[in-house]
Amino acid sequence: MPSDPPLPIVRTVADLRARVAAWKGAGERIALVPTMGALHEGHLSLIRLARANAARVVASLFVNPTQFGPNEDFAAYPRDETRDAALLAKAGCDLLYAPGVTDMYPERFATAVTVRGVSEPLDGAARPGHFTGVATVVAKLLLQCGPDVAVFGEKDYQQLQVIRRLVVDLDIPVEVLGGPTARAQDGLALSSRNAYLTPEQRRAAPELYATLQAAAARLRAGEPVADVEVAARDRLMAAGFQRVDYVEARRPDDLARLGPGPIEGPARLLAAAVLGRARLIDNLEV
Numbered sequence: 001m002p003s004d005p006p007l008p009i010v011r012t013v014a015d016l017r018a019r020v021a022a023w024k025g026a027g028e029r030i031a032l033v034p035t036m037g038a039l040h041e042g043h044l045s046l047i048r049l050a051r052a053n054a055a056r057v058v059a060s061l062f063v064n065p066t067q068f069g070p071n072e073d074f075a076a077y078p079r080d081e082t083r084d085a086a087l088l089a090k091a092g093c094d095l096l097y098a099p100g101v102t103d104m105y106p107e108r109f110a111t112a113v114t115v116r117g118v119s120e121p122l123d124g125a126a127r128p129g130h131f132t133g134v135a136t137v138v139a140k141l142l143l144q145c146g147p148d149v150a151v152f153g154e155k156d157y158q159q160l161q162v163i164r165r166l167v168v169d170l171d172i173p174v175e176v177l178g179g180p181t182a183r184a185q186d187g188l189a190l191s192s193r194n195a196y197l198t199p200e201q202r203r204a205a206p207e208l209y210a211t212l213q214a215a216a217a218r219l220r221a222g223e224p225v226a227d228v229e230v231a232a233r234d235r236l237m238a239a240g241f242q243r244v245d246y247v248e249a250r251r252p253d254d255l256a257r258l259g260p261g262p263i264e265g266p267a268r269l270l271a272a273a274v275l276g277r278a279r280l281i282d283n284l285e286v
């Protein structure tokens with residue numbers, strides 16, 4: 001079989017803009033898929049969704065230091081640009097934008113974008129500063145590339161809602177699309193951080209999704225939110241998770257807290273829990 005042609009890579013905003021301008025000049029619609037690399041099938045499904053919505057697909061690869069806390073895994077985060085570029089080319093990506101840290105954050109860089117409200121609970125509380133790092137880099141990527149559409153995974157559901165708020169509030173002219181969570185056969189949401197799991201932990205990890213499914217069924221049956229949340233937390237601890245940061249049912253758009261009684265409309269169940277070196281997150285529509 002002939003191999004895929006190598007993916008063109010640009011590393012500066014000027015080169016990125018020149019490529020995008022040429023495509024736009026030819027009347028082509030552009031999609032951007034921001035990533036931090038360590039790509040898996042979940043990312044590739046976002047590339048395919050981008051492909052279905054635009055003539056040209058740009059992926060960015062930037063392990064963004066400002067969204068990692070001081071004790072988080074920035075240094076250990078898996079990096080393999082050659083492998084990622086090959087996977088992107090195969091999935092139908094047209095261009096990889098892979099800036100360096102000093103291109104993105106040159107000396108004297110002093111701006112931060114904070115999205116109040118939706119970024120405050122859940123991961124915002126568990127990982128202080130995380131969503132300011134995400135919002136700042138995503139605002140930059142959108143302004144650097146100027147895509148017609150930008151695609152993000154629903155696995156990072158709170159991040160997706162933060163970005164939706166960001167583009168509306170800052171009048172960034174882009175359509176934001178959420179791609180469904182890709183899962184292993186046993187239900188575990190695909191994540192670059194699954195690589196941190198030992199074989200034993202990997203066997204326990206699908207319990208996160210199973211717990212959310214059971215909790216969603218109980219909410220749909222009319223059980224009180226407060227009881228369902230406590231039972232879900234207990235189930236995760238019993239399954240061997242060392243810490244449960246949250247298992248909560250929230251309003252789907254702004255992630256506002258629901259009352260303790262039965263749900264009265266659509267909700268989103270979100271969870272984050274630690275298993276060994278991996279902090280796993282997942283969510284489910286109710």
Ligand code: PAF
Pocket residue numbers: 034035036062064067134137138156159
């Ligand atoms: O979801 C991610 O991989 C990152 O948070 C993103 C959106 C690429 C920003 O660094």
